[in-house]
Amino acid sequence: MRVIKRTAPKSCRLDFANLPGSDLRRAPDGWHAIVPLGGAKHRLWLSKVTTSGSALVLDLPLDANFELRLQAARRLWLALEHRPLGTSPLALPALRRRRLILALRALDGWQEGNSYRQIAQGLFGTHRVAERGWKTDDLRSRTIRLVKLGRRLMRLRCRALLRKGHRKG
Numbered sequence: 279m280r281v282i283k284r285t286a287p288k289s290c291r292l293d294f295a296n297l298p299g300s301d302l303r304r305a306p307d308g309w310h311a312i313v314p315l316g317g318a319k320h321r322l323w324l325s326k327v328t329t330s331g332s333a334l335v336l337d338l339p340l341d342a343n344f345e346l347r348l349q350a351a352r353r354l355w356l357a358l359e360h361r362p363l364g365t366s367p368l369a370l371p372a373l374r375r376r377r378l379i380l381a382l383r384a385l386d387g388w389q390e391g392n393s394y395r396q397i398a399q400g401l402f403g404t405h406r407v408a409e410r411g412w413k414t415d416d417l418r419s420r421t422i423r424l425v426k427l428g429r430r431l432m433r434l435r436c437r438a439l440l441r442k443g444h445r446k447g
Contacts, residue, residue, distance in 0.1 A: 302327070316357030318366070320350075334358075377424075378431070384421060385428025394421045 299314040309324040336354075338347045346368075353363045370378070380401055387397035398421040399407050408415050 313354075315354070316360070316363045318353065318357065318363055320354050320357065322354075377427070381424045381427040381431060383428075384424035385432060388425045388428070394418055394425070397421050397425065 301312040303310050309327050311322040313320045336351050356363050384397050387400055398417045412418055
């Protein structure tokens, strides 16, 4: 029979004084820190600043943003361990980013009083908008959907951009 000696887990430590590029500021609700680690800037809220070399403990509330907070906490831990962070939890795929840009541009055109045809010409070019058959053109339907998405983003104050994978509204 083999006995395995277990050691206490290594705790993550963060020394703001010796961390180049870090910014620590006092606020009425506690301390706010921006910590550049692993090629990313981690934004932390601290109820109190501990002495250098003390263990770092995370408190994650079980709310609607728990999954996002958990991913951010994992990226901070990976940075402290000098491991690759992977992609940001807020990173948007290129096609979705392109669609959101088009939706916000379509919203701008709609708010200025342009017709769907004019908005489509501005978004996709006049050469792609057919002179005849506009009512059945797929660009017309796409433009209407983009305007609706832009209006929904405006109504939600663009919070939908932060909720990756969650559909609401």
